[in-house]
Amino acid sequence: xxxxxxxxxxxxxxxxxxxxxxxxxxxxxxxxxxxxxxxxxxxxxxxxxxx
Amino acid sequence: xxxxxxxxxxxxxxxxxxxxxxxxxxxxxxxxxxxxxxxxxxxxxxxxxxxxxxxxxxxxxxxxxxxxxxxxxxxxxxxxxxxxxxxxxxxxxxxxxxxxxxxxxxxxxxxxxxxxxxxxxxxxxxxxxxxxxxxxxxxxxxxxxxxxxxxxxxxxxxxxxxxxxxxxxxxxxxxxxxxxxxxxxxxxxxxxxxxxxxxxxxxxxxxxxxxxxxxxxxxxxxxxxxxxxxxxxxxxxxxxxxxxxxxxxxxxxxxxxxxxxxxxxxxxxxxxxxxxxxxxxxxxxxxxxxxxxxxxxxxxxxxxxxxxxxxxxxxxxxxxxxxxxxxxxxxxxxxxxxxxxxxxxxxxxxxxxxxxxxxxxxxxxxxxxxxxxxxxxxxxxxxxxxxxxxxxxxxxxxxxxxxxxxxxxxxxxxxxxxxxxxxxxxxxxxxxxxxxxxxxxxxxxxxxxxxxxxxxxxxxxxxxxxxxxxxxxxxxxxxxxxxxxxxxxxxxxxxxxxxxxxxxxxxxxxxxxxxxxxxxxxxxxxxxxxxxxxxxxxxxxxxxxxxxxxxxxxxxx
Numbered sequence: 313x314x315x316x317x318x319x320x321x322x323x324x325x326x327x328x329x330x331x332x333x334x335x336x337x338x339x340x341x342x343x344x345x346x347x348x349x350x351x352x353x354x355x356x357x358x359x360x361x362x363x
Numbered sequence: 364x365x366x367x368x369x370x371x372x373x374x375x376x377x378x379x380x381x382x383x384x385x386x387x388x389x390x391x392x393x394x395x396x397x398x399x400x401x402x403x404x405x406x407x408x409x410x411x412x413x414x415x416x417x418x419x420x421x422x423x424x425x426x427x428x429x430x431x432x433x434x435x436x437x438x439x440x441x442x443x444x445x446x447x448x449x450x451x452x453x454x455x456x457x458x459x460x461x462x463x464x465x466x467x468x469x470x471x472x473x474x475x476x477x478x479x480x481x482x483x484x485x486x487x488x489x490x491x492x493x494x495x496x497x498x499x500x501x502x503x504x505x506x507x508x509x510x511x512x513x514x515x516x517x518x519x520x521x522x523x524x525x526x527x528x529x530x531x532x533x534x535x536x537x538x539x540x541x542x543x544x545x546x547x548x549x550x551x552x553x554x555x556x557x558x559x560x561x562x563x564x565x566x567x568x569x570x571x572x573x574x575x576x577x578x579x580x581x582x583x584x585x586x587x588x589x590x591x592x593x594x595x596x597x598x599x600x601x602x603x604x605x606x607x608x609x610x611x612x613x614x615x616x617x618x619x620x621x622x623x624x625x626x627x628x629x630x631x632x633x634x635x636x637x638x639x640x641x642x643x644x645x646x647x648x649x650x651x652x653x654x655x656x657x658x659x660x661x662x663x664x665x666x667x668x669x670x671x672x673x674x675x676x677x678x679x680x681x682x683x684x685x686x687x688x689x690x691x692x693x694x695x696x697x698x699x700x701x702x703x704x705x706x707x708x709x710x711x712x713x714x715x716x717x718x719x720x721x722x723x724x725x726x727x728x729x730x731x732x733x734x735x736x737x738x739x740x741x742x743x744x745x746x747x748x749x750x751x752x753x754x755x756x757x758x759x760x761x762x763x764x765x766x767x768x769x770x771x772x773x774x775x776x777x778x779x780x781x782x783x784x785x786x787x788x789x790x791x792x793x794x795x796x797x798x799x800x801x802x803x804x805x806x807x808x809x810x811x812x813x814x815x816x817x818x819x820x821x822x823x824x825x826x827x828x829x830x831x832x833x834x835x836x837x838x839x840x841x842x843x844x845x846x847x848x849x850x851x852x853x854x855x856x857x858x859x860x861x862x863x864x865x866x867x868x869x870x871x872x873x874x875x876x877x878x879x880x881x882x883x884x885x886x887x888x889x890x891x892x893x894x895x896x897x898x899x900x901x902x903x904x905x906x907x908x909x910x911x912x913x914x915x916x917x918x919x920x
Contacts, residue, residue: 335614339443343664346455350660353459354653 366712366719368727369521373720377727381558385543388554392547399765402548402772403475403746409553409645415658416560417553418642421739422453422633423666428563428729429516432710433703434625435674436685438603441614441622442674446667448626453633454663458656461634464817465643466652467914475644476743477637477809478751484816484910485824486902488759494828495809496751498835499637502805503744504779504786508794509801510737511536511787516701517730520708523695533787537780540738545773549645552738560662562728567669569717569725570710574676577716584679585612591684600685624878628803632880635810636802637747638739649919677706680714687713737783745775800842800879807834807883811891817914820907826894834887841879 368374396402409417435442465480474480478495485491514536515529522528543551578584588611595602603618610616633639646652678684691713692698692705711722749771754763786794811834812827 336440336443336612339447339668342447343450343660343668346450346664347657347660350455350458350657354657358650358653 366715366722368712368719368723371719371723373723374521374727377724378730381728381732382539384558385539385555388558389543389547389551392550392554395550396546396548399750399769399772400475401550402769403742403750404469404641405549405553405645407470407645408647410647410651411654412658413553413557414642414646414651414655416662417556417645418454418458418639418655418659419662419666420556420560420563421638421642422449422663423563423670424510424733424737428567428670429513429704429707431670432674432677432706434622435671436678436706437674437703438618438622439611439613439616440672440675441616441619442625442671443668444614444622445626445629446664446671448630449633449667450660450664453630454659455656457634457639458652458659461640461814461817462643462646462652462656463649464914465640465813466646466649467916468817468910469644471910471913476746476750477640477813478747479755480640480644481809481812481816481827482751482755485812485822485827486906487824487828490828491812491824491831492751493756495831496747496753496756498808499747499805500744500752500779502801503637503740503747504783505794505801506805507737507740507744507779507783508786510733510740511783512790514730514733516697516704517708517726517733519697520695520705520712521726521730530788533784536733537784540741541777541780544738544741544776549739549742552742553645555738559732562725562732563666564662566725566729567666567673569721570673570707571669571676573717574673574680574710577714578679584675587679587682587684588612588675590682591678594683595685598686600689620876624876624881628878628880631884632803632806632810635806635808635813637743637805637809640809640813641739641743649917673710674706677710677714680710680716741776741779744779745772748779749775800838803878803880804835804838804842804883807838807880807887808832810834810884811887815891820902820911822891822895823898823900823902825898825900826891829894830887830891833890834883837886838879838883841882845879 395406400406431442468474468484469480472480472483474483476496478492478499481495482488482492511533514532518528518532543555547554575581575584578587589608592602592604592608592611594600596605604610604616607616614622643652646655677688681687688705688709689699689702691709692702697705708726710716711726715722717725749768753771754768808831811830812822815822816827
């Protein structure tokens with residue numbers, strides 16, 4: 313499945329078939345996004361500085 | 364067939380193993396604890412792993428594992444937004460905005476407690492510290508009562524029909540916590556957090572994954588939830604989405620106001636919470652704080668998401684799950700009106716979604732971890748009364764030594780635990796009501812002076828004091844006047860003040876759906892800034908310039 317089809321499904325009424333309604337999806341994605349942002353922040357402020 | 368958990372060796376193995384670990388941690392902590400700085404802020408030497416995990420466990424105590432799922436079960440998957448807010452703003456943004464500034468300011472000012480930081484920051488030597496100390500001591504003790512009471516559900520499930528199980532457990536809990544904290548202080552509390560955090564992480568993930576596998580996937584889970592809603596409607600069980608079962612999966616819906624209030628309170632309220640703020644004080648250096656932030660984000664995102672989602676797991680286990688749960692609660696002699704508290708124990712003890720050994724290990728570990736989950740609250744409450752109210756407050760002219768204060772803090776720990784145990788036993792109605800909002804009213808007092816004090820030089824001591832008092836009084840008045848359970852006869856209440864039409868049915872905004880914490884902050888913010896602007900007694904400019912230059916410096920010290 314390509315990403316466009318996936319986004320289309322998520323934004324449509326078929327989304328509950330994936331387990332979450334579109335209005336709930338961001339709650340599942342919020343955690344991973346925050347973790348990536350936190351790692352990026354540490355990389356920019358600590359690791360890269362060290363180099 | 365329900366599990367008979369306490370008759371398995373696994374249960375007692377896990378329980379005794381936890382106590383042995385506590386004893387070892389207590390011994391190690393005792394060797395590190397010599398001064399009041401060691402006792403209250405763990406020598407300001409906490410590294411990455413302990414920092415990250417301790418922040419997470421302070422945010423989500425083991426008792427919350429029992430409390431979270433029931434709300435999702437009843438009011439729908441929208442409660443996952445609470446988890447989202449807690450992860451994004453309560454953890455990530457809190458570390459970014461407050462973490463290093465709070466750490467450096469507490470170090471520069473020599474502050475060991477939140478009231479001490481606020482008082483030193485605003486150069487107040489009279490009112491803020493003793494008042495905040497007293498407020499914190501009272502409300503934290505009440506909050507501790509609610510933690511003890513939270514144990515009762517777990518014990519009822521594990522030891523049904525055993526007389527005095529709750530009383531024995533609470534005394535045991537109090538005694539272990541007292542000994543453990545007296546010998547090791549903050550070092551003990553933070554090290555036990557690490558064990559508690561691992562137990563919680565494995566447990567909630569186990570329930571989520573085990574539950575999805577058990578029902579055969581998310582689609583079956585959702586089908587069961589819809590069938591359960593229909594079954595409740597057919598059998599006359601109160602069901603908020605009876606007319607529109609699909610709303611259970613959607614945000615926003617007609618029941619969203621309570622969730623929005625909870626999301627804001629548990630997210631921004633935590634910023635002003637003394638036990639959360641002092642996590643930053645304990646950090647060794649900037650690097651530990653930043654690396655700890657990554658760990659805290661990982662832990663909070665998983666544990667909070669799974670904790671709330673496990674309500675959906677429970678409800679989707681069968682097409683008649685609500686009826687099954689109510690029958691089971693009645694069968695163990697539980698209070699069916701409080702069925703929401705039994706969701707997690709029911710999933711584990713009656714639904715057999717996980718192997719018996721895992722279930723027994725996890726329930727024993729959660730019970731044991733719940734025994735020590737109040738430890739940071741006890742440290743905050745005892746230091747508030749001895750350090751803030753007594754040493755730096757009413758007895759500041761007597762030059763009380765740190766050694767004497769440390770001894771008094773240890774005595775205060777025993778006294779506070781005894782008071783909390785007595786209150787948990789006699790359960791006076793007003794204490795139970797206060798438990799419901801003690802956390803919110805306490806944080807209402809400290810939030811604005813603390814956060815504004817980290818960023819704005821213009822705040823004055825009068826503004827800090829009066830905004831705190833105004834916020835607390837507002838929270839108390841709002842709670843007691845507009846709580847539907849505490850309706851005062853003759854008081855004219857407005858049951859509904861408006862609607863927001865976003866979905867087919869409007870979200871009803873009622874007076875009692877607006878959380879007292881939000882109202883208190885709506886009062887505190889203007890009070891703080893207006894008084895600061897009109898107050899002619901401004902803080903010392905040189906002091907503030909030096910302080911802010913120091914906290915802005917990007918050094919690792």
